[in-house]
Amino acid sequence: MAVEQQQQQLEVLKALDAAKTQWYHFTAIVVAGMGFFTDAYDLFCVSLVTKLLGRIYYAIDGSPSPGTLPPHVSSAVNGVAFVGTLSGQLFFGWLGDKLGRKKVYGITLMLMVLCSVGSGLSFGHTPASVMATLCFFRFWLGFGIGGDYPLSATIMSEYASKKTRGAFIAAVFAMQGFGILAGGLVSIVVSSSFRALFPAPPYEVDPARSTPPQADFVWRVIVMLGALPAALTYYWRAKMPETARYTALVANDAKKAAADMSKVLQVDLAEEEDVVVNENRPYGLFSGEFVRRHGRHLLGTSATWFLLDIAFYSQNLFQKDIFSAVGWIPAAATMSALDELHLIARAQTLIALCGTVPGYWFTVALIDAVGRFWIQLGGFFFMAAFMLGLAVPYHHWTGQGQGHQVGFVVLYGLTFFFANFGPNSTTFVVPAEIFPARLRATCHGVSAAAGKLGAIVGSFGFLYLAQNQDAGKTDHGYKAGIGVRNSLFILAGCNLLGMGFTLLVPESKGKSLEEMSGENQPVTGSGGEAAGNEGSYVGVLHCLLR
Numbered sequence: 001m002a003v004e005q006q007q008q009q010l011e012v013l014k015a016l017d018a019a020k021t022q023w024y025h026f027t028a029i030v031v032a033g034m035g036f037f038t039d040a041y042d043l044f045c046v047s048l049v050t051k052l053l054g055r056i057y058y059a060i061d062g063s064p065s066p067g068t069l070p071p072h073v074s075s076a077v078n079g080v081a082f083v084g085t086l087s088g089q090l091f092f093g094w095l096g097d098k099l100g101r102k103k104v105y106g107i108t109l110m111l112m113v114l115c116s117v118g119s120g121l122s123f124g125h126t127p128a129s130v131m132a133t134l135c136f137f138r139f140w141l142g143f144g145i146g147g148d149y150p151l152s153a154t155i156m157s158e159y160a161s162k163k164t165r166g167a168f169i170a171a172v173f174a175m176q177g178f179g180i181l182a183g184g185l186v187s188i189v190v191s192s193s194f195r196a197l198f199p200a201p202p203y204e205v206d207p208a209r210s211t212p213p214q215a216d217f218v219w220r221v222i223v224m225l226g227a228l229p230a231a232l233t234y235y236w237r238a239k240m241p242e243t244a245r246y247t248a249l250v251a252n253d254a255k256k257a258a259a260d261m262s263k264v265l266q267v268d269l270a271e272e273e274d275v276v277v278n279e280n281r282p283y284g285l286f287s288g289e290f291v292r293r294h295g296r297h298l299l300g301t302s303a304t305w306f307l308l309d310i311a312f313y314s315q316n317l318f319q320k321d322i323f324s325a326v327g328w329i330p331a332a333a334t335m336s337a338l339d340e341l342h343l344i345a346r347a348q349t350l351i352a353l354c355g356t357v358p359g360y361w362f363t364v365a366l367i368d369a370v371g372r373f374w375i376q377l378g379g380f381f382f383m384a385a386f387m388l389g390l391a392v393p394y395h396h397w398t399g400q401g402q403g404h405q406v407g408f409v410v411l412y413g414l415t416f417f418f419a420n421f422g423p424n425s426t427t428f429v430v431p432a433e434i435f436p437a438r439l440r441a442t443c444h445g446v447s448a449a450a451g452k453l454g455a456i457v458g459s460f461g462f463l464y465l466a467q468n469q470d471a472g473k474t475d476h477g478y479k480a481g482i483g484v485r486n487s488l489f490i491l492a493g494c495n496l497l498g499m500g501f502t503l504l505v506p507e508s509k510g511k512s513l514e515e516m517s518g519e520n521q522p523v524t525g526s527g528g529e530a531a532g533n534e535g536s537y538v539g540v541l542h543c544l545l546r
Contacts, residue, residue: 040179088146093445111144300504359420379422
């Protein structure tokens with residue numbers, strides 16, 4: 001009876017693996033992807049408005065330079081969302097495996113919508129109280145964003161067929177690129193509108209009028225608009241059924257799984273007569289069986305995501321300071337507050353348009369042909385190479401009056417391209433494919449949380465290195481020399497380490513989720529390796545040395 005039930009279960013899963021691409025797949029990409037659109041918009045638009053926040057709330061009367069956020073305030077505004085995201089990834093990943101993906105999916109979206117609006121409505125009579133309120137809402141915003149990582153990845157992996165699974169999961173994550181782009185475009189439009197309505201002289205001409213009172217509305221409008229796309233997709237997210245794989249493998253109801261799949265994917269499937277009972281003894285995340293089967297996989301996915309995010313978030317959050325350091329953006333003292341916001345947004349939008357967004361979609365197009373392993377390995381390699389190309393001849397790029405800033409920006413943009421046509425996409429895809437269904441969201445959440453720990457290290461570490469490191473101080477408190485250069489060397493080293501840990505991650509191209517996780521293999525007391533372990537690239541070293 002157990003064999004018949006397992007075969008019955010496998011028929012449902014085989015149908016999922018062989019299902020043709022349906023319109024619903026594309027709908028699911030958009031609905032799940034809107035969470036990542038909001039994620040990127042909210043996390044990265046704050047890097048655009050922090051300059052404005054400093055000029056509004058921390059300007060000092062009679063000071064020769066515009067106001068800037070104190071380092072500890074800047075760290076808090078950037079870091080508190082990452083702490084919330086890390087917490088949400090762990091909590092909602094665990095909850096998604098316990099209660100089901102569907103039951104908690106809408107909660108994360110509503111948190112994101114409400115806290116985006118709350119961030120823009122941050123109140124207080126003093127700068128400290130406004131920043132404290134902003135940090136409070138950004139923590140809970142991050143908590144909701146964190147939940148979207150394991151749930152969206154797991155849902156998409158469990159809906160897709162094995163031939164297109166990588167592209168579909170990567171497409172969900174690629175919406176993050178559009179979120180970064182939208183943040184820049186919205187900032188350009190809003191700042192341009194307010195500049196036209198409330199023109200202000202440059203700071204060096206009239207410091208008192210260079211930041212008009214209306215600038216306080218600008219950052220609030222930019223932050224709150226991030227809630228709109230997520231709110232528009234809430235209805236469709238609530239209508240999504242539970243994934244058939246969760247229903248069959250975790251809830252042990254193949255009959256309902258078959259019915260759901262037939263309805264959603266328009267696939268005719270014979271109705272199952274019995275409720276499937278999984279005969280395998282379940283093992284937990286902290287069990288020896290999990291360590292034997294997937295311990296090195298979890299180490300690989302967590303370590304690579306950790307190292308990647310140190311570099312990726314350092315680049316994104318502080319690129320405004322890098323652009324100022326190399327002279328691509330003029331000194332703040334030569335511009336009004338809204339002019340500065342406009343120029344920073346324009347620079348970040350150009351980088352997103354030319355490097356960030358294309359990189360995501362190159363991954364979508366090629367991941368199921370080239371494979372996750374080679375895209376990730378190549379991405380880490382080229383990121384390291386371009387960062388070293390920036391760091392070694394750093395003074396060549398930044399020399400005053402030499403005109404080499406364009407070359408710096410081109411190489412800098414290429415690091416973003418290969419981050420996204422590389423580990424920033426694959427570290428999201430792979431954890432949703434190689435772990436068993438009852439631990440899939442949890443393991444993805446652990447891997448993603450390791451990434452956000454890297455983002456925290458990167459954001460605080462870059463801030464430390466970029467300050468008080470050189471004699472040539474810029475107008476905003478960051479140094480143009482040793483700080484940025486040392487940061488680039490360190491980030492290049494992180495990418496080289498990422499290449500090494502990539503060898504622990506198996507290739508999942510063209511394989512079913514059950515084949516990768518060893519879902520249908522009996523649990524043994526020793527050596528019970530999952531089928532996916534055979535794809536581990538520890539063996540690549542042997543091939544290269546032949």
